[in-house]
Amino acid sequence: MSKYSDDPAWSDIVPLPQDDGGPNPLAAIAYKDEYSEAMSYLRAVMAENEMSERVLGLTEHIISMNPAHYTVWLYRAKCLFTLSSDLKAEIAWLNPTALKHLKNYQIWHHRQTIIEKLDSADGEVTFISSMLEADSKNYHVWSYRQWLVRRFDLWHEGELEAVEGMLKEDVRNNSAWNHRWFVVFGNEKMEGVDDGVLEREMDYAKAAIYMTPQNQSPWNYLRGLLRYAKLPASTLKEFALEFASPEKPDEVHSSHALDLLADIYAEEENKKEAEKALDLLAKRFDPIRANYWNYRKSLLELPAAAS
Amino acid sequence: MSLVSGPGRGGITDDRLPHELRLFVDKHVCYIQSLDTRKDELEYWLTEHLRLSGLYWGLTALHLLGRPDGLPRNEVLDFVMSCMHDNGGFGAAPGHDAHMLYTISAVQILATLDAFGELEERVGGGRQKIGQYIASLQDTTTGTFAGDEWGETDTRFLYGALNALSLLGLLDLVNINQAVEHIQECANFDGGYGTSPGAESHAGQIFTCVAALSIAGRLDLVDRDKLGGWLSERQLKNGGLNGRPEKKEDVCYSWWVASSLAMIGRLHWIDAEKLTKFILNCQDPELGGFADRPGNMVDVFHTVFGIAGLSLVKYAGLVEVDPVYCMPLAVTKRALGKLK
Numbered sequence: 001m002s003k004y005s006d007d008p009a010w011s012d013i014v015p016l017p018q019d020d021g022g023p024n025p026l027a028a029i030a031y032k033d034e035y036s037e038a039m040s041y042l043r044a045v046m047a048e049n050e051m052s053e054r055v056l057g058l059t060e061h062i063i064s065m066n067p068a069h070y071t072v073w074l075y076r077a078k079c080l081f082t083l084s085s086d087l088k089a090e091i092a093w094l095n096p097t098a099l100k101h102l103k104n105y106q107i108w109h110h111r112q113t114i115i116e117k118l119d120s121a122d123g124e125v126t127f128i129s130s131m132l133e134a135d136s137k138n139y140h141v142w143s144y145r146q147w148l149v150r151r152f153d154l155w156h157e158g159e160l161e162a163v164e165g166m167l168k169e170d171v172r173n174n175s176a177w178n179h180r181w182f183v184v185f186g187n188e189k190m191e192g193v194d195d196g197v198l199e200r201e202m203d204y205a206k207a208a209i210y211m212t213p214q215n216q217s218p219w220n221y222l223r224g225l226l227r228y229a230k231l232p233a234s235t236l237k238e239f240a241l242e243f244a245s246p247e248k249p250d251e252v253h254s255s256h257a258l259d260l261l262a263d264i265y266a267e268e269e270n271k272k273e274a275e276k277a278l279d280l281l282a283k284r285f286d287p288i289r290a291n292y293w294n295y296r297k298s299l300l301e302l303p304a305a306a307s
Numbered sequence: 308m309s310l311v312s313g314p315g316r317g318g319i320t321d322d323r324l325p326h327e328l329r330l331f332v333d334k335h336v337c338y339i340q341s342l343d344t345r346k347d348e349l350e351y352w353l354t355e356h357l358r359l360s361g362l363y364w365g366l367t368a369l370h371l372l373g374r375p376d377g378l379p380r381n382e383v384l385d386f387v388m389s390c391m392h393d394n395g396g397f398g399a400a401p402g403h404d405a406h407m408l409y410t411i412s413a414v415q416i417l418a419t420l421d422a423f424g425e426l427e428e429r430v431g432g433g434r435q436k437i438g439q440y441i442a443s444l445q446d447t448t449t450g451t452f453a454g455d456e457w458g459e460t461d462t463r464f465l466y467g468a469l470n471a472l473s474l475l476g477l478l479d480l481v482n483i484n485q486a487v488e489h490i491q492e493c494a495n496f497d498g499g500y501g502t503s504p505g506a507e508s509h510a511g512q513i514f515t516c517v518a519a520l521s522i523a524g525r526l527d528l529v530d531r532d533k534l535g536g537w538l539s540e541r542q543l544k545n546g547g548l549n550g551r552p553e554k555k556e557d558v559c560y561s562w563w564v565a566s567s568l569a570m571i572g573r574l575h576w577i578d579a580e581k582l583t584k585f586i587l588n589c590q591d592p593e594l595g596g597f598a599d600r601p602g603n604m605v606d607v608f609h610t611v612f613g614i615a616g617l618s619l620v621k622y623a624g625l626v627e628v629d630p631v632y633c634m635p636l637a638v639t640k641r642a643l644g645k646l647k
Binding site for chain 1 (some may be wrong): 349354355356406495507509532536540542544552576581
């Protein structure tokens with residue numbers, strides 16, 4: 001019946017039940033009993049700071065029931081390092097565990113600790129890909145991927161290609177767009193990028209916009225490129241006009257194009273057209289943010305509006 | 308305070324809505340008060356690793372609802388103190404390791420209860436001890452903060468450190484300039500901030516970065532128009548807010564997005580009326596509590612951030628919330644005022 005109290009391997013341990021100052025109410029459901037028993041053995045071994053194989057088994061059992069319990073993870077890591085356990089085996093166990101608990105967050109720090117110690121990224125990118133297949137915008141997975149790229153200098157090890165594959169799957173995946181920026185511009189050891197790269201990135205974002213004109217991510221990316229290269233907004237005037245014009249309000253294919261055009265006209269000190277674009281946004285294409293667009297309009301009155 | 312979800316579901320998904328557009332204060336108070344009585348549910352125990360934060364969420368919600376005495380003060384204080392470790396940090400519950408997140412929750416609860424005096428009575432030099440624990444987690448090469456001795460870093464921890472240290476009056480224990488520099492490194496090409504340099508912009512992380520800059524007195528570093536533009540773009544047609552482009556709306560972003568906008572003076576860039584409707588549609592009018600979106604199970608996390616969001620947009624009858632701390636403004640004024 002009981003996993004631990006009937007097991008001779010645990011007969012030397014006196015379990016420490018939860019002390020919450022009242023009668024223990026954990027009796028109704030068997031699963032609850034299982035969790036509460038395992039926790040009472042964990043409290044007992046932690047009180048003695050026991051580091052052993054059976055403790056690893058116990059933590060694995062608790063994690064399978066409650067992977068968000070951060071103290072269990074930390075104790076497990078301590079135990080693994082004290083026993084000089086096989087860390088590759090740990091990773092092999094972590095893979096299915098992570099896939100089973102997609103939203104779990106503690107597991108990523110544990111993985112990072114283990115990989116740091118292993119000092120090898122072998123197989124990690126493959127594993128990350130399988131995680132992203134299950135949840136393509138998982139913030140923890142993307143953060144972990146960035147850590148891995150930096151830690152093992154993987155900037156040119158297929159990251160760009162991987163991100164392109166993901167954007168091909170879903171061109172609206174903002175996490176993938178962010179990772180693209182990270183791969184292209186994020187290497188602190190790199191001194192700027194050359195014009196060819198800039199042009200390639202412009203073309204890439206534009207191609208995505210042709211596919212999905214109302215997609216925020218590539219527009220943000222394009223604007224980021226302008227800022228990075230310190231180029232005026234008017235660089236994109238012809239491109240933006242393909243999707244919208246204040247003169248043709250019934251043929252607007254992208255509110256983001258109108259937004260950009262408003263900046264371009266402001267830059268050109270063409271207040272009238274800029275106002276038209278912003279009015280269209282405030283009244284017709286994005287009225288929920290009318291105050292924002294009206295604020296942008298008020299900036300046109302300032303002498304520094306064009307800068 | 309437990310993190311058990313349910314029992315009710317938020318919202319009414321059919322057309323019965325219009326007459327329901329009000330806040331069911333008494334129901335929410337009862338819901339929060341009932342959370343700690345649900346020890347016969349497995350989820351109560353499976354969420355033990357969050358309990359101290361759960362208590363902060365529940366207590367703050369009650370204060371914002373104008374029911375500061377909704378939980379027994381002494382029992383709350385006893386529980387908080389039972390989570391304190393010798394090193395000055397707090398775990399989520401007795402027997403859980405000390406961690407930055409729960410240490411912040413503990414300090415926020417102590418400040419809300421005006422209990423720093425009692426902290427000193429129970430643990431001599433307690434205030435200083437907590438401050439030292441938090442300060443020990445600053446990474447002196449990058450300026451950011453770790454969550455615990457294992458070194459995971461995140462702008463959440465950085466914000467939490469500045470939040471708690473400012474309430475304790477101990478900001479001088481850490482290198483503020485270096486922390487500020489780190490936040491600037493987390494600024495992204497789209498105007499937002501992420502969890503670390505290069506990480507995707509995320510409304511929750513933007514809140515932590517902007518609030519930390521606010522505590523450091525460095526909001527001048529924020530490009531308010533650009534960030535405000537990105538944040539206001541988070542509002543969807545149904546009035547709710549999402550946390551990143553192309554993601555679903557969620558009540559908790561009513562707080563992360565709106566508080567960030569409030570801190571940079573751009574809250575009026577979103578449609579407050581539509582947001583109010585969205586938040587109110589996420590409450591369970593019968594059993595109390597808020598869900599992430601209509602139709603889902605309620606929980607205390609979404610309850611506090613729903614109520615705090617309503618307070619930000621000045622929903623009638625609610626106590627005013629401080630957008631930097633997610634605590635009643637009167638409380639932070641008192642705590643910070645005492646230090647002057």
